[in-house]
């Protein structure tokens with residue numbers, strides 16, 4: 001296992017749903033405290049400042065620390081936990097999954113459940129079970145037992161899923177690629193920039209609460225006040241059965257993606273072109289993606305103050321927003337190389353030129 005694989009394993013296995021990102025923040029801090037100055041905004045986003053040859057431009061690299069999960073809503077008389085989803089869950093991928101509830105008394109393990117099919121009439125078996133009808137079973141037989149274990153409304157509930165290297169040893173399976181992959185990318189980009197000169201100051205920012213509405217992006221953009229921003233994310237791989245190329249042409253292993261459109265942001269066109277040009281120079285394959293039904297932290301960062309030229313780079317991932325996603329190490333490595341090269345080009349003149 002090399003350093004990158006070890007980091008990806010560590011950072012995806014860490015629990016961190018919206019509002020509960022402390023353990024991910026601690027990992028980022030540990031990896032960057034020797035080469036950056038670290039601060040935190042009042043929402044909990046971590047800001048790692050890496051000084052270069054000049055104070056400005058201020059380059060913001062953003063990856064969100066939170067993953068989708070749940071929160072305890074109430075405990076039923078029979079001893080089951082009803083929950084609030086945190087982030088965009090698709091009902092179909094939610095059942096029979098292991099979760100951990102982080103209580104004041106420690107970890108409580110459970111599984112998502114619903115009425116078993118054996119007792120459903122045939123017509124109901126064909127229907128999708130909705131989130132509102134699901135619960136978490138922690139193996140208790142009464143409300144009292146659940147409370148005794150310290151489970152309380154507001155406690156975070158986190159998917160459990162181990163990191164694994166798959167049949168193609170360049171593909172990895174884990175939970176929370178969205179967006180620990182972005183956090184890992186800015187950690188490693190900054191570690192590389194600690195070895196070489198760059199004509200700017202870089203802020204690696206692990207944002208909080210992206211999955212519930214880009215909230216940490218708003219406050220951390222205020223704290224950093226960036227001149228230019230690169231948002232690092234997953235992107236949706238379309239190379240699975242049943243997807244037509246017109247729906248998505250993004251494939252694993254065919255390069256990082258450049259998001260040309262999403263529901264909340266159109267990238268700065270000159271910055272977009274600089275990404276394309278840089279990828280060509282380095283022989284990095286680049287895929288183009290347009291996401292009509294989704295957004296990233298970029299949606300908030302690019303409208304900060306008078307506006308911030310921004311672009312979103314993605315690592316194609318299969319099965320995002322579930323307990324497991326799969327991505328390709330080549331895409332990660334290419335994304336990292338591209339980000340580092342891009343940052344080295346972002347000097348004062350170049351960044352000023354983006355908005356004229």
Ligand SMILES: [Zn+2]
Nearest residue numbers: 178179233234
């Ligand atoms: Zn994301």
